[in-house]
Amino acid sequence: MSxxxxxxxxxxxxxxxxxxxxxxxxxxxxxxxxxxxxxxxTSILDGFKQTLVDGAVGWLSHLVIAPSGxxxxxxxxxxxxxxxxxxxxxxxxxxxxxxxxxxxxxxRTFIPYRAMGVNEFNEGxxxxxxxxxxxxxxxKSSKPKNAVFGITLADGVKEEEFDKKIIEIGExxxxxxxxxxxxxxxxxxxxxAKTFLPNxxxxxxxxxxxxxxxxxxxxxxxxRLKDPDKIEETKELIKNKNLSVSVATWHEKSGFIDDIITAxxxxxxxxxxxxxxxxxxxxxxxxxxxxxxxxxxxxxxxSMGASNRFVVGIYIFEAAIYSVLSYTLGFLIxxxxxxxxxxxxNPMLIGDFRTAFxxxxxxxxxxxxxxxxxxGSIVPAYVAAKTNIVDVIRGSV
Numbered sequence: 465m466s467x468x469x470x471x472x473x474x475x476x477x478x479x480x481x482x483x484x485x486x487x488x489x490x491x492x493x494x495x496x497x498x499x500x501x502x503x504x505x506t507s508i509l510d511g512f513k514q515t516l517v518d519g520a521v522g523w524l525s526h527l528v529i530a531p532s533g534x535x536x537x538x539x540x541x542x543x544x545x546x547x548x549x550x551x552x553x554x555x556x557x558x559x560x561x562x563x564x565x566x567x568x569x570x571x572r573t574f575i576p577y578r579a580m581g582v583n584e585f586n587e588g589x590x591x592x593x594x595x596x597x598x599x600x601x602x603x604k605s606s607k608p609k610n611a612v613f614g615i616t617l618a619d620g621v622k623e624e625e626f627d628k629k630i631i632e633i634g635e636x637x638x639x640x641x642x643x644x645x646x647x648x649x650x651x652x653x654x655x656x657a658k659t660f661l662p663n664x665x666x667x668x669x670x671x672x673x674x675x676x677x678x679x680x681x682x683x684x685x686x687x688r689l690k691d692p693d694k695i696e697e698t699k700e701l702i703k704n705k706n707l708s709v710s711v712a713t714w715h716e717k718s719g720f721i722d723d724i725i726t727a728x729x730x731x732x733x734x735x736x737x738x739x740x741x742x743x744x745x746x747x748x749x750x751x752x753x754x755x756x757x758x759x760x761x762x763x764x765x766x767s768m769g770a771s772n773r774f775v776v777g778i779y780i781f782e783a784a785i786y787s788v789l790s791y792t793l794g795f796l797i798x799x800x801x802x803x804x805x806x807x808x809x810n811p812m813l814i815g816d817f818r819t820a821f822x823x824x825x826x827x828x829x830x831x832x833x834x835x836x837x838x839x840g841s842i843v844p845a846y847v848a849a850k851t852n853i854v855d856v857i858r859g860s861v
Contacts, residue, residue, distance in 0.1 A: 477781040480754070491750050492790045495743055495837070499794025502739040502829050504801060505732040510820035511805070512728050513721075519659030519815045520718040522592035525558075526695050527687040528717050529702065530710045538709055541682045547705045553689050553698045556589040558582055560684040561670055563677035567621055568638040569631065574621045576614075577664035579639070581673025590688045593657055593667075600633040600653030608672040610652035611637070614663035616813070618654050630654060639666070641677040658815035660720075740836045747783050747840030755779065755848040776845040783841035787834045795826075 481488055531538050538544060541559065548554050561581040567574045584603055588594040594602040603612050613621070618630045621637065631637075631651055640646045649668070657663050674681050689698055695713055702711045715721070765775070802819045809816035 477778050477785065480758075480778065481782050481785050487750065487754075488786075491746070491786050492793060494746050495786060495790030496793035496797060498739045498742045498746070499791050499829070499833055500797040500801075502736050502833065503794065503798040503826070504819070505735040505739070506825045506829065507798070507802060507819040507821060509725070509728055509732040510822050510825065511818050513725050514820050515658075515812075515815040515817050516718075516721045516724060519657065520714050520721060522596070523657050523659050523662045524714040524717055525590050525686040525688040526692050526714055527689065527699055527702070528712050528714065529685040529687065530712070531683060532708050532710045536680045536683055538682045538685065540707060540709075541685075544685060544707050544709060547702065547707060548685075548687065551698060551701055553691055553694050553701075555688045555690045556586065557685055557687045558586040558590040559670070559682055560686065561673050561678070562680040562683050563673055564642050565666065565676070566640045567617075567666065568640065569621045569635070572621065572623075574617070576617045576620075576666055577661055579666045579668060579673055579676075580662075581668050581670035583670050590686055593655060593662060596655050596657050597653050598656045600651070602653055602655070603667050603669050605669045605671065607652065608669050609647075609649055611639075611649040612653040612655050612667040613651055614665050614667075615654055615656040616660075616663040617666060618651070639676070643677055643679075645676050647676060660813065663813065740832060743787075743833050743836040744840040747786060747837045748844060750786070751779050751783060751841045751844040752847070754782070755844045772850075775848050776842075779841050779845035779848055780838055783838050784834065787837035790837075791830060791833060 529538070529544060545557075545559075548557050559582075563579045563581070565576065565579045567576060582593075582603070584594060584605065588602075597612075598615065600612070601610075603610060613631065615630070619628065622629045622631045631654075633651055633653065635651050636648050637651065638646055638648055655662070655667070668676075687698075689695060699711050699713060702709075799821075802821055805817075805819040809818045811817075
């Protein structure tokens with residue numbers, strides 16, 4: 465097709481689209497809603513995944529070192545510390561102790577997921593837990609009788625879980641261990657870790673917890689890396705030092721994330737496929753109606769020498785015009801929703817949910833939806849190309 469014929473085709477397509485402004489507006493609005501919905505479904509999936517990842521990394525950092533086999537404690541903790549200090553990619557680490565406890569408050573006895581003992585400085589350098597305090601303050605070694613409660617634990621101790629009635633700062637609880645020791649502690653702070661497990665724990669200074677129960681002393685070391693992209697490489701470096709410990713990534717410790725993402729991916733993927741089908745059908749219907757309404761004009765331009773390729777090109781280009789205008793409007797709608805989500809995240813137990821903008825998804829969606837729109841115009845364009853002025857006059861079409 466020569467350049468002049470191409471400009472004639474483009475000019476005809478633009479004139480044809482702009483003749484019926486009501487149809488143009490309704491078509492663009494319909495398609496833009498589908499485009500925005502598809503962009504939003506992919507951004508919801510990305511945002512949901514990022515929320516889960518932020519919660520897991522904030523709680524476990526990048527690597528988790530635990531005792532090997534059925535042991536409760538890392539016996540050679542000094543050797544492990546020395547090894548970690550020798551690895552360049554290790555930025556910081558926090559050694560944790562755990563204990564099984566029960567908590568008595570008023571007439572209620574509640575068994576949390578576990579109690580955790582940490583050094584507040586090391587934990588603050590390695591994880592985000594000390595910065596997730598919603599009220600009160602984080603534990604301090606200088607205040608061994610103070611405890612920090614995960615928000616779900618604070619809810620469950622008070623009355624029923626998830627009734628949003630939380631134990632107040634300054635109240636006292638009695639803690640009992642499996643060894644029979646009992647001590648009173650004051651609630652110093654409430655923490656919302658933005659993930660499940662830490663919201664069910666009670667945090668104490670490390671030395672204080674080990675006085676209560678030292679059977680799981682030094683039972684976990686969480687490690688923060690300077691370059692998280694080298695997580696597998698650093699994991700192998702630690703394993704190759706033959707320290708008789710188990711080394712896992714945060715992802716391996718948080719397998720539930722994959723299960724949740726798989727479920728959400730199915731839903732968002734189904735929505736995206738339905739949106740693509742909707743774009744295909746809407747475009748096909750609009751172009752087909754356009755062809756039926758303009759049979760006489762098509763017959764005339766065919767009789768003037770317009771080729772089948774020229775006629776098909778007109779309607780394919782019209783579909784491209786609809787899709788580009790619709791995608792532009794749909795993208796603006798999506799960005800308004802996205803900015804609102806960023807400014808007003810939805811708080812949940814697994815974290816603060818926000819939509820996420822991924823440029824690659826934006827490009828992929830653009831290609832898929834424009835292809836669906838153009839694909840929907842092919843059959844009506846073929847019907848238009850077969851229009852004959854003689855058939856139109858005879859009324860057989």
